Amino acid sequence: MSDTPFHSGYVAIVGRPNVGKSTLVNALVGRKVSIVTPKPQTTRHRILGLVNRPHAQLVLVDTPGLHESTRRVMNQYMNRVAISSSQDADVIVFVVEAMNFTDEDLWVWERVRGLKQPLFLVINKIDRVTPRAVLLPFLEEMTQRITASAVVPVSATKAENLERLVELIATRLPVSPPLFPPEVVTDRDEPFHAAEVVREKLTHKLREELPYGINVQIERFADEEGRIMIDAVIWVERQGQKAIVIGQGGERLKEIGRLARIELNDLWQRSVHLGLWVKVKENWADSESALRQFGYQTL
Ligand SMILES: Nc1nc2c(ncn2[C@@H]2O[C@H](COP(=O)(O)OP(=O)(O)O)[C@@H](O)[C@H]2O)c(=O)[nH]1
Numbered sequence: 001m002s003d004t005p006f007h008s009g010y011v012a013i014v015g016r017p018n019v020g021k022s023t024l025v026n027a028l029v030g031r032k033v034s035i036v037t038p039k040p041q042t043t044r045h046r047i048l049g050l051v052n053r054p055h056a057q058l059v060l061v062d063t064p065g066l067h068e069s070t071r072r073v074m075n076q077y078m079n080r081v082a083i084s085s086s087q088d089a090d091v092i093v094f095v096v097e098a099m100n101f102t103d104e105d106l107w108v109w110e111r112v113r114g115l116k117q118p119l120f121l122v123i124n125k126i127d128r129v130t131p132r133a134v135l136l137p138f139l140e141e142m143t144q145r146i147t148a149s150a151v152v153p154v155s156a157t158k159a160e161n162l163e164r165l166v167e168l169i170a171t172r173l174p175v176s177p178p179l180f181p182p183e184v185v186t187d188r189d190e191p192f193h194a195a196e197v198v199r200e201k202l203t204h205k206l207r208e209e210l211p212y213g214i215n216v217q218i219e220r221f222a223d224e225e226g227r228i229m230i231d232a233v234i235w236v237e238r239q240g241q242k243a244i245v246i247g248q249g250g251e252r253l254k255e256i257g258r259l260a261r262i263e264l265n266d267l268w269q270r271s272v273h274l275g276l277w278v279k280v281k282e283n284w285a286d287s288e289s290a291l292r293q294f295g296y297q298t299l
């Protein structure tokens, strides 16, 4: 019997788009549970990632980046997910980029500063800061501006200072047995992950604007004698976008399918067959009913 009590609880990871929230969640979990791209607004759903340690289990909640442009129903949905995840959490982790505190960060801070839970300020991407000494005045400034239980500089991609962050968070979680069985890494199932990986590859291959108007829907997911058979539809908002996704002679779609299949193959250690189709649903991201149909549950 150990004297140290076990801690377990929900940890909301919030911040503006692109500061590295999903990368941080994946690095802490030790497996990719959430997709990552260089473009903002990649994460649309609330995704759980589990971190198990001898004395604690952290239930990380990756959230869509909080952002001000809320014209589209999709964007409003994403902001709602992030806010309600924060309200429900035991601890809040507010992520910003080293040397780059923007008006959008300030806007996010205004949204979370009134919450009662302990809040940690994580300064991510410190690997990009040279020389390291210039980080000190920035940390000082952040400590002045943001009221936090601690300010923790990290690099999600280089796994710097992550264990310290885990330890700090663990001490502020409720004393409780683990909330999930230790073998669980995420609350999301394989079809969900397959759709997200296809969307990640699409986002990497497409220029600006377009990725936000794309949704991937799994139509078939079957295990046929050890081979995973997946059929997926890529929904776009306009006819012209369909041609862009498919590319000259179908090249782009083929490449996206190839990259997604390789990643899923590696992840599951199973042979994967992936069929992709592109279809048009006019302005689906403006429509409550289309969002519901695509599985974006209303909160
Ligand atoms: N150099 C560096 N880049 C990072 C780090 N963390 C994330 N990134 C990059 O920042 C971009 C956005 O990351 P993502 O996790 O999708 O951000 P999110 O929108 O906040 O979830 C991606 O290109 C990541 O590779 C980091 O610690 N260092």
Ligand SMILES: [Mg+2]
Pocket (backbone or CB within 6 Å): 021, 022, 023, 034, 035, 042, 043, 063, 064, 065
């Ligand atoms: Mg993300």
